[in-house]
Structure formats: C-alpha cells, structure tokens
Amino acid sequence: MREYYPLLLGGGIIGLISIVLILAYAFMKDKKQAIGFDRHMKDGEIIRRLLRYAKPYTGWFVLVGFIVIVGIAYDIISPYIVGRVTAMLDKDFPLSRLFTLVAAYAGILVVSMVCTYAQAIILQRIGQKIISNMRLDLFTHIESLSHEQMNTIPVGKLVTRVTNDTNAISLMFTSLLVNLVKNIFIIVGVLCAMLALNIELTLMVLCFVPFIVLFTVIFRKFVRRAFRRVKDRTTDINTYLSENLSGIKITQIFNREAAKQRDFAEKSRGLGKAKREQILVFGIFRPLVYMLYISTVLALFYVGGKGYLDGTVFLGQMIDAATVVSFYMYINKFFNPIQNLAEQFNWLQSAFASAEKVFSIMDIEPALCDAEDAIELENVRGEIEFRDVWFSYIPDEWVLKGVSFHVKPGDTVAFVGATGSGKTTILSLICRNYEFQKGEILIDGIDIRRIKIASLRKHFGQMLQDVFLFSGTIRSNILLDLEGVSDDEVMEACRYVNADHFINRLEDGLDEVVRERGNNFSAGQRQLLSFARTIIHKPEVMILDEATANIDTETEVLIQDSLERMMNIGTMLIVAHRLSTIQHADNIIVLSKGEIVEQGTHQELLKNPEGKYHALYMLQFEKERQLKG
Secondary structure (H helix, E strand, C coil), X not given: CHHHHHHHHHHHHHHHHHHHHHHHHHHHHHCCCCCCCCCCCCHHHHHHHHHHHHHHHHHXXXXXXXXXXXXXXXXXXXXXXXXXXXXXXXXXXXXXXXXXXXXXXHHXXXXXXXXXXXXXXXXXXXXXXXXXXXXXXXXXXXHXXXXXXXXXXXXXXXXXXXXXXXXHHHHHHHHHHHHHHHHHHHHHHHHHHHHHHCHHHHHHHHCCHHHHHHHHHHHHHHHHHHHHHHHHHHHHHHHHHHHHHHCHHHHHHCCCHHHHHHHHHHHHHXXXXXXXXXXXXXXXXXHHHHHHHHHHHHHHHHHHHHHHHHCCEECCEECCHHHHHHHHHHHHHHHHHHHHHHHHHHHHHHHHHHHHHHXXXXXXXXXXXXXXXXXXXXXXXXXXEEEEEEEEEECCEEEEEEEEEEECCCCEEEEEECCCCCHHHHHHHHCCCCCCCEEEEEXXXXXXXXXXXXXXXXXXXXXXXXXXXCCEEHHHHHHCCCCCCCHHHHHHHHHHCCCHHHHCCCCCHHXXXXXXXXXXXXXXXXXXXXXXHHHHCXXXXXXXXXXXXXXXXXXXXXXXXXXXXXXXXXXXEEECCCHHHHCCCCEEEEEECCXXXXXXXXXXXXXXXCCHXXXXXXXXXHHHHHHHC
C-alpha cells in the first residue's frame, strides 16, 4: 500500500484546492448583488443571436471545419511516431524504417501548417465581414432612436459599443469558435489514441479530468464577472473622455484642470482595479490547470516506470519505454488544448460580455416608428396646423398645453416668448423629433403620424442655433453626401445666403478643411453654411431656431438679408429672441408657459400696449437704445 502513498498525497492536495474553490464559488453565488454580479442575458441567447450573423457564411465554416479535422492529424499521430522511434532505438533497426517514420512526421507537420494558414486566412475574411455587418446594424439602429432616447444615452457609451465591443466579438468569429472546436477535436482524438495504446495509463489520466471540469466551471463564474466590470469601467472612461474633451475649453476657462485630472485618475483607478481582478482570476486558473498537467506527468512516470520495471501487465497490455514516451507526449497534447481552452474561454467570456452590451443597445425599441399604414409624402404645399396639442418631456409636467394654430402655405410665422415657453418644442414636434401626447399636428391636412418619418423630414430644412459641422470640407458639410449636385449649384446656394462672401476669401474655397465641430469658423460663418446646406436640399418648409443669437452685427446683416431671401422659397417657421428679425413675418405667435397668449402681425401686436409682445418689444428697444448710447 505504501507504494501508492505518493499518488494519494497528490490527490489529497488537489482535493483540498478543490474544496477551497468550491467554497469561494458558493460564497460568490450567495453574494451576487453585493459584488455587483448582474447577469442580463443567457449564453444560449447570446450565441443564438450571434449565429444569425454567421449563418450566411455557413459553407465557409464547414470548409474551415474540414481543414481543422485534417490539420489535427499532426497532434494525434506525431506522439505515436516518436514512440515507435524510441522503441527502435533499443535494438537493431533498418535505417530505411527510420527515414520512413521521419518523412511521415515531416509530412503531417507540413499538412498541419498549411491547414493552419488556410484556416486563419478564411476566418479573418469572413470574420471581418460578419463584424462589419453587425457594426452597420448597430449604427443603423442607433440612427433610428429618437432625440429623447439619444439624450439619455452618453455618446461615449455608444462609441464603445460600436468600436471596442464589436472588436471583442470579432475575435470570437476569427479564431475563438474554430479553435475551441479544434481543441475539442484534439482532446477527443488524443483520448482515443491513448485508449488504443494503453487503457491502464489512459484511466490514470482520466482521473484528473473531473478536476479540470470543476476548475473550469468555477472559473467561468468568476471571469464573467471580471469581464463585465472591465467593460463597464472602459465605458465609463470613454464616456468621460467624450464629454470632457468636447468641453475642454470650459474646463480651461474656469481653471478646473486639476479637478478634472482627479476625476479621470479615479476612473482610471477603477479600470485598473477591474483589470487586476481579471488578471488575478486568470492567474489562478491557468496555474491550477498546469498543476494538474504536472501531476499527471508525475503520475505517468511513477506508474509507467513502476510497471516497466516490474513488468506489470494490465488488461493484457505491457507498459514499455515506447508507451511511456508516447503517453508523455499525448498528455502534453491533451493538456495543451485544455490550457488553450482556458485562455480562449477567457476571451470568449469577453466576447459574450461585449455581445451582451451590443445587444442591449439593439434591444432598445425606437420611441418613434412608422405606422403600418404610413404613407410617402411626395409634395408639400407647406400648410401646417396644430390642434389642441399637449406635450411633456416628463410625465404630467406639460411643456405645451392645448396649443392650436394654423400656418398657410408660403407664410412666415414667428414664435416668441420667454425661455421655456415651448417655442423650440413646437418646431421639434413638427418634424417628429419627439412624439406629442395629445392632439393632432397636420401637414397639408394629413396627420404627421400617418406619414413616414424619413419622408416627412425630407421636406423640412432645419437651421438651429447650435450649428453642427462635421470634420471634412465645406463642400461635404453643405452636401451631406447628397449626390448629383455640381460645384456651380453649391456656390449658387452659397451666394443665395451670402456665404460666398467668406468662402471666396478662403485659399481652398469649397475644399477648405473643416475641423471638428467647425471650430476653425466663426459662429456667423457656421450659420451661413447651415443656410446653404438647407437651401441645397430644397425643402418646402424651413425651420429657423435662434439663428441670429450671439452673432456679430456685420454677420447679422448678412443673415438678415439671407432670411428675407429664404422667406420667398416656401413656408418658414422662426424662433427668435431678437424681435427686429421677425418684423416682416406674416404671423407672430406669442407663447407663455406652454400656451398661446397672443398672435398677429408685428404692427397688430404693437397696438396692444397691455400685451406680452408689446412689453417684450419695448424692453428690447430700451436695451438697444442704451447700448447705442
């Protein structure tokens, strides 16, 4: 019995480690909420949704599977060949026999290398196509979300989903899944080869398999939590950077660099802590698997050496030197895939965590969707009517309260009132940027909810106070990928809105580079470019929201002239604090606390000295007089 003490001692140590891991696993299961472990989606659901993207490439995956099966021949046959060579060294053998075995070894090695290369090339090509399709679907879905939904999701979070998370998923398609299958085939193939070679030693090796399964199950739980924390902390940093780099001028103006550095350092430490936890989990698991490998090798040498020296026969099989050598290589081939599976499982959990994040965005139902019977709006005359419209951003906190008005085709209508009175909200509702709760909004007598959203917005040109310019050129910002428009037509639109005054002075004209958010142009120049952008798209209804705010006097003259020209194009809706810009409007609607309190022309409203408009006009007139004085 003493001769088996070494084996029992090794088994006792492994058993003790297993008990410790089981207790840690049980503690984690009981404390899920305390440690922030929150599973939202099952692995089966994630795999099912990911396989939808892989389905069009099923034929290529079948081909890769065939290549994998051929390629693993080296792992299964090479230990047997080495064992046969070892057996030949104990006695006289023909040199031609040795050459044959070496040639066979070299042949299967070359085949394995060619298969590995072909597998990598094919998987990279189809994997990138799959991820490109997923990335496009995600970006398209984000575009379908309403303004209200976009206001609740940090931009940095969306950027992380489209870039970092899809990259993690890409790894799964380009290597993980196939290598997982490959390693499983190798394990099964090696196990069959060992059984054919010596059943006794194979049973000894299989005694360690339950511990491998146990360690893997426990590891899976810990690593899933670790990867989710890493993803969350990465998202936090990306969101923080996206927001603070965009607003870095404000940080500098108020001398808050040090405070922002402390905030960023805190978030970086959070990511570092999550990374360390991830490394710790994997740093424990892989050495444990390696410990099982070393234990198996030691048990092989002990049992095999003892059997060889004692001439032990088990089930009619003799343990000789060739068998021990072959089994030593087979154990390496058996545990190598298991250790690879550990690393691949590590990345697979990362891919699942990323996929869960991506699908969480894709599962957001757009707040605004086309009705089943929605129609295309071919032509628009520009008649607009609000009928008892109620709207709130927050339930029961009404921004608009029973607003009703009528805009005739071709008219210019202005909305005035204090901040928060509902002016901008009215313009947003007309284009269905938000959904109103009560009432009706009609375009040419048609309820806008019966019109396809894209078709509706196609007929509107929106010019906002905060003009957004994309990185590119002046031409690309005016056209926004509109095709079939010549440079002459672009310049004609620029001349129409007086934007040609500064474009002609630029060295590259329409090809002048526009930096991020157009920060190399003044506010007035950006506004004139937005006018040109609107004109080139030929809208029937134009919306102007505070376009003259914070504009210098010289540029305001150009903008005012542009406005007077655009008023002749079609229906125009204007929100303005400067009442001087709307004196020629066909109708002025005065709002207060979400309700219409007055409406009429400029002259009609001034005739009422008790009216809201009269008070606003006199207040502005007095301010301008004081400034001039």
